Amino acid sequence: MDRLLGSFLALSDPAVSIDLSLERIVDSRCNEPDKDRAIEAAMRVASALLESAKRSARRRASKHNSNSWPLPFDLTVKVFSMLDTQSLCHAAAACSLFNKCATDPLCYADIDLTAIVPKVNNTVVSTMIQRAGRNLQSLKLGILPTPSSLSEFARCMSYSSRNLMGAPSLSRNERRLRQGRESSVLTRSCLLALSLDGGAAGALLRRLHLYNIDKMDSHALCTALFACQSLLDLEVVGLHVELKRTLDAVSTSCHSIERLFIESSDAGRDDSLNSAACTDLVNGCPHVRSLALRGFKLHDSKVRTLVKGFRCLRVADFSTSFSITGIFLRSLGSGAYAQALEVLILRDCLHLKEVEISNFLLAILGGDCKLLRYLDVSNKDGLSSEEDWNERCYNPSSTEILRVREARPGLCLLANFPPDGSFMDIEQANDSDISSGSSLDICNGELSPQYASPLNSSYSSDQGSGNEGFHDVNFAYYDGDGFDEPEFQYA
Structure with a gap:
């Protein structure tokens, strides 16, 4: 799977190559139901690949934020605990690092939802x-x-x-x-x-x-x-x-x-x-x-x-x-x-x-x-x-x-x-x-x-x-x- 995915990623023009290849595979099927199943399988693979890429990007961004954020976790939680509830929710939506800090129980000592x-x-x-x-x-x-x-x-x-x-x-x-x-x-x-x-x-x-x-x-x-x-x-x-x-x-x-x-x-x-x-x-x-x-x-x-x-x-x-x-x-x-x-x-x-x-x-x-x-x-x-x-x-x-x-x-x-x-x-x-x-x-x-x-x-x-x-x-x-x-x- 790694070699196959690696070959896809090495393509200089993946859109054209994959499009032509998928078209040949679909045409090679004998009947219409098989052709439909081939197209549905391609969509599932494409969707899984897209979600996997997004997760990988988030993990890298989180790691980058953790390395570049100057405050330690406990001090970040202390700062977040001083925010009003609305600002705390905004901070939690910024990135996974902030989300983890913003869900700490200490941040919810004072809840204001008025x-x-x-x-x-x-x-x-x-x-x-x-x-x-x-x-x-x-x-x-x-x-x-x-x-x-x-x-x-x-x-x-x-x-x-x-x-x-x-x-x-x-x-x-x-x-x-x-x-x-x-x-x-x-x-x-x-x-x-x-x-x-x-x-x-x-x-x-x-x-x-x-x-x-x-x-x-x-x-x-x-x-x-x-x-x-x-x-x-x-x-x-x-x-x-x-x-x-x-x-x-x-x-x-x-x-x-x-x-x-x-x-x-x-x-x-x-x-x-x-x-x-x-x-x-x-x-x-x-x-x-x-x-x-x-x-x-x-x-x-x-x-x-x-x-x-x-x-x-x-x-x-x-x-x-x-x-x-x-x-x-x-x-x-x-x-x-x-x-x-x-x-x-x-x-x-x-x-x-x-x-x-x-x-x-x-x-x-x-x-x-x-x-x-x-x-x-x-x-x-x-x-x-x-x-x-x-x-x-x-x-x-x-x-x-x-x-x-x-x-x-x-x-x-x-x-x-x-x-x-x-x-x-x-x-x-x-x-x-x-x-x-x-x-x-x-x-x-x-x-x-x-x-x-x-x-x-x-x-x-x-x-x-x-x-x-x-x-x-x-x-x-x-x-x-x-x-x-x-x-x-x-x-």
Whole structure:
């Protein structure tokens, strides 16, 4: 075979010689079936020879790359492990050397498969999770909003593997338009690989972010959470899951969690959370430092249980919560752990009362909440009056706000209201800091954008009112080495 193949390769004009030879062989056959079989055999030989030549070329290229690539294998894997998931896949397709390095489990410690247009399905997610195995540290899945969906979001956020936090949820129609082909749809079983082999992949997972996965349900999410007992950072945005069941799973399994961010897919409709679930969450997750429950029906008694119960809580966000009136603020400044809270966001809470905000500002003037550095009571529909929440106040507590500004220069107070009322924009930050783009840092550490503009409240009478001039606050998150603190940015 070697001599025969060698003679073929030595031909000066193989196309003509082989063509004439094949024609004579075919003509020498006695009947038509034999001639057809001869032609088919020639095609098989030609195809085998072509594939063999391609394999030989790849082996030589791989050997060349191995000899010319300056980094050793382990260092190459280390470099690849720093790439985002998309770049890692591009590198794996470059050559067999890079493919071998890019399939090492260490390269899949941080998996980010989020996109504006979905490009992956359950099989891709499962493959990457299984490649990572026990090395899996972070997993991000789902559909992000388009830059045009929110002008504030487009201006203040860039879509990278480090700053996808706080992405607004999409409407159901938007999700359906984005889904496209079924081959790019994530379903309720997309997290199943976390629970395989006794939960080996999920055992050491520390960060789980899920965005706008339309087919995900409470059972599938809770099953995944039961396997993620080392979870420190959970972010759930735009999923059709029940708040109570989700928090029950967190309080049962994720006792070390430090950051909890859940945004309703249907603002103002989920009333599942009860007081017992709040108490279980406080007792089961004592290390929570950053809590965001956005778009749910949260009564003041439940909010009080959460805020007063978490002893380490420094960041609290209950934006677009339907039932909060502000009564829980009356006891916020008292008690053994009242001074820990540094960030409080009550933006667009429809039933938030003007009198409760006024009394809270007076309590701040009286010395309560000394560590509070960021307070947002902005509302595109104004604050409600004490007698009837349908009566809106667009210029609340102006005297107290001015007094707080003078007495607490270190407090960033946002009170933004629609232009049809009296628009007020108060920032307790140095003008030079704002112009230079500097931020208010609660502590040292690497900071990354975490928060986008709030989701559009479905219960609002005017979805578009009062969004202009709203400011953005960035949330703390766990980056695998330590817990980053809030960063404040000014629009």
